[in-house]
Amino acid sequence: MPVTDEAIDKIKTMIVSGELTPGARLPKEADLAARLGLSRNSLREAIKALSLIRILDVRQGDGTYVTSLEPNLLLDALAFVVDFHRDDTVLEFLEVRRILEPAAAAMAARVMSDEEIAAAAAVLDALPEDATLEELIANDLEFHRLIALGSGNQVLCSLVEGISGPTTRARIWRGITEEGAVQRTRQQHRAILDAIAGRRPDLAHAWTTVHVAGVEEWLRGMLGSGSALPPALDADIGRQRPGRQSPSA
Numbered sequence: 301m302p303v304t305d306e307a308i309d310k311i312k313t314m315i316v317s318g319e320l321t322p323g324a325r326l327p328k329e330a331d332l333a334a335r336l337g338l339s340r341n342s343l344r345e346a347i348k349a350l351s352l353i354r355i356l357d358v359r360q361g362d363g364t365y366v367t368s369l370e371p372n373l374l375l376d377a378l379a380f381v382v383d384f385h386r387d388d389t390v391l392e393f394l395e396v397r398r399i400l401e402p403a404a405a406a407m408a409a410r411v412m413s414d415e416e417i418a419a420a421a422a423v424l425d426a427l428p429e430d431a432t433l434e435e436l437i438a439n440d441l442e443f444h445r446l447i448a449l450g451s452g453n454q455v456l457c458s459l460v461e462g463i464s465g466p467t468t469r470a471r472i473w474r475g476i477t478e479e480g481a482v483q484r485t486r487q488q489h490r491a492i493l494d495a496i497a498g499r500r501p502d503l504a505h506a507w508t509t510v511h512v513a514g515v516e517e518w519l520r521g522m523l524g525s526g527s528a529l530p531p532a533l534d535a536d537i538g539r540q541r542p543g544r545q546s547p548s549a
Contacts, residue, residue, distance in 0.1 A: 303339070307346030310336045315355070315366060326356070326364045375458035391523070393466045394516040400460050401444065402508040404451040405492055406501035412450030417497050420446045424489055436482070437472060443489055447508075450496070467515065474518050484514070 314320045326332055326347075333343045347364055350356040354373045357365045367373055420443060427439045441464065448460040474481055488511040495503035 303342045304345040304349065307336065307338050307342045308349055310338070311346055311350060311356075315369075320366050322366055322369045324366045326366070328363075371454040371458050375455070375462055390466055390470050391516065391519055393463050394470070394512065394519065396463050397460070397467060398509060398512045398516060400456065400463070401448070401512055402505040404448045404453070404456050404460055405496060405504040405508040407453060407456070408447050408450035409496045409499055409501040409504040411452045412447075412496055416446065416450045417493065420450070420493055421497075424486075424493065427486075433472070433476075436485075437468070440471070440485065440489075441468070447492065447496070470519050471515055474515055478518060485511075488514075 311320075311326075320326065327335070329340055329343060333340045336343070338346075347356055347358065351358050351364075354367055355369070357367050359365065423439060423442050423446060427435065431439070444464065445457075445461060448457040451457060488507060491507045492504055492511060495507055
């Protein structure tokens with residue numbers, strides 16, 4: 301095992317065993333290196349690596365601390381990795397969304413509070429009929445975030461948010477090019493929320509599956525016909541109007 305990997309593994313063992321708890325300060329570098337049988341250089345490299353994935357927090361002039369280890373913090377690294385996706389993997393991200401988001405909606409139908417449901421409804425109600433594409437995108441992402449949050453499972457919520465990014469461009473392009481995408485999106489969002497408010501997990505799961513699968517099937521058709529997603533849509537955001545311009549799941 302490489303020396304740095306060994307150092308990482310030993311620090312991880314201290315955390316997993318409970319010797320170092322969330323928020324705890326690590327011993328001084330010289331003391332910790334001697335205790336673990338490591339060189340100070342290897343220890344520094346391990347600390348640097350663990351800080352990059354949000355397990356440790358290096359505070360200049362203060363010391364190094366274990367972070368809160370909350371799922372949303374640790375899964376931030378997922379978003380970093382996801383940013384390196386290629387267009388030919390977008391379908392795979394959509395497939396994962398089709399698995400995770402219906403499950404989140406079903407869980408939300410069981411445990412989401414009335415106040416949280418009202419907040420999600422307010423997001424949908426706040427979207428004007430003449431919304432710009434930028435407004436539609438923001439509204440779509442916020443609605444899906446609130447439903448995932450309403451599942452009550454922080455890990456699931458973080459995963460849903462993490463994999464949402466790579467599918468955004470496909471969702472925008474579908475909204476721009478496919479007739480009726482805006483209206484369908486609005487209707488499906490409302491149907492999902494109504495199922496959650498009605499405490500119907502099966503119905504919430506079904507509507508969310510239909511909702512996400514719509515983009516997936518559209519993209520399969522696009523790629524099957526030899527079409528490709530445009531490299532950038534920044535110029536479209538903010539100037540397009542609804543009717544054929546919105547994210548579609």
